[in-house]
Amino acid sequence: MKYVFGPVSSKRLGQSLGVDVLPPKSCTWNCIYCQLGKTGEYVTERREFYPREEILEEIRQAVEEPAAVDWITFVGSGETTLYKGIGWLIRETRKLTSIPVAVITNGSLLSEEDVREELLEADAVLPSLNAGSPELFDRIDRPCPGFTYERHIEGLVEFRKVYRGMLWVEVMLIAGVNDTAEALQDIASALEKVRPDTVHIVLPTRPSTESDVRLPAEEGLARARLVLSQVATVVHPVKGSMNLKNTADIIETVTAITRRHPLQDRELRHALDELIPDEPDQVERLIVRLLGSGKFKTVTLQDGEIYWVPASDA
Ligand code: SF4
Incomplete structure (x- = not known):
């Protein structure tokens, strides 16, 4: 969309x-x-x-x-x-x-x-x-x-x-x-x-x-x-958790989100864990697939927090 x-x-x-x-x-x-x-x-x-x-x-x-x-x-x-x-x-x-x-x-x-x-x-x-x-x-x-x-x-x-x-x-x-x-x-x-x-x-x-x-x-x-x-x-709102359960295409969904704001790596991994429970290998494979798509890259802030952003961002 x-x-x-x-x-x-x-x-x-x-x-x-x-x-x-x-x-x-x-x-x-x-x-x-x-x-x-x-x-x-x-x-x-x-x-x-x-x-x-x-x-x-x-x-x-x-x-x-x-x-x-x-x-x-x-x-x-x-x-x-x-x-x-x-x-x-x-x-x-x-x-x-x-x-x-x-x-x-x-x-x-x-x-x-x-x-x-x-x-x-x-x-x-x-x-x-x-x-x-x-x-x-x-x-x-x-x-x-x-x-x-x-x-x-x-x-x-x-x-x-x-x-x-x-x-x-x-x-x-x-x-x-x-x-x-x-x-x-x-x-x-x-x-x-x-x-x-x-x-x-x-x-x-x-x-x-x-x-x-x-x-x-x-x-x-x-x-x-x-x-x-x-x-x-x-x-002081507490962060909710991302839900990927109704997602037809993960790459498209993550693309749409990162185009609007950086996505916390922890949050993404948590959502993938919930999508594929008890399958850490599959979650890792999905992460590799996402990164391999060439559409994203990760940045690490000074506090150690990792974010996903569009690959085109400087
Ligand atoms: S500059 Fe960014 S944060 Fe500020 S109002 Fe515009 S979109 Fe919102």
Whole structure:
């Protein structure tokens, strides 16, 4: 499939069937922690990048398959709401299935009224809020020229006023950048204005655009929980496990996932173990087959964690 991938395990959404509505990489920001590499040229104009009927047809086919899916998640190779017609896709998807629909977004375009309206029918919207000051916002999210922190907050506040679904704000916690007491107090003040249903603290566990993006120490994570929970319910989601049981073609499935984000080697091996229980030799053979396909390579981070990425990635 061209647009639909997974289901993949998501820290926030369990088994999530992804729908990617953008050509890579199309984004309004260039975050230091991005898993998709640097933003070459900012994209700020909303477009129907692919025919909406084509995308919906793939969703229709995917939901007809008997697979354990907790959420259908619109998530772009960049900023999802750049897709003009996301509202139509959400509406039509909800007519097809009772599986709830989520939208992962950086939230930048919520400052536009038509974007806010298009997201109203989603069951959950997950925007980012990584900073409580313009300086830190520019340092972490590196938005397109002219896009301000004030505009970002205003968009989130305006959306909350009209949105009745679940607003789960995501805070990417980066060691030495936004895990200090001062930075967290600023984020808490911003969250007070936005009034999300919950705040999800997420960590830069995957290879990032900038090599100095580090996981916070236990102390930073504890501080974030404490400070942010004074203004909102804080969730630090536990990682789910990937399910490959309904996969017809493993190489295609792993290709679709790694095109969107790096895949942890441990997670892949665990999913293969569950697919072929008590057959470690077969699992190894599958790993060799996957690597032999020439479509992937592995990278090892400084913490020793191994990830699968597309072979074409630098
Ligand atoms: S992390 Fe998301 S918002 Fe930031 S640059 Fe990457 S795709 Fe864009």
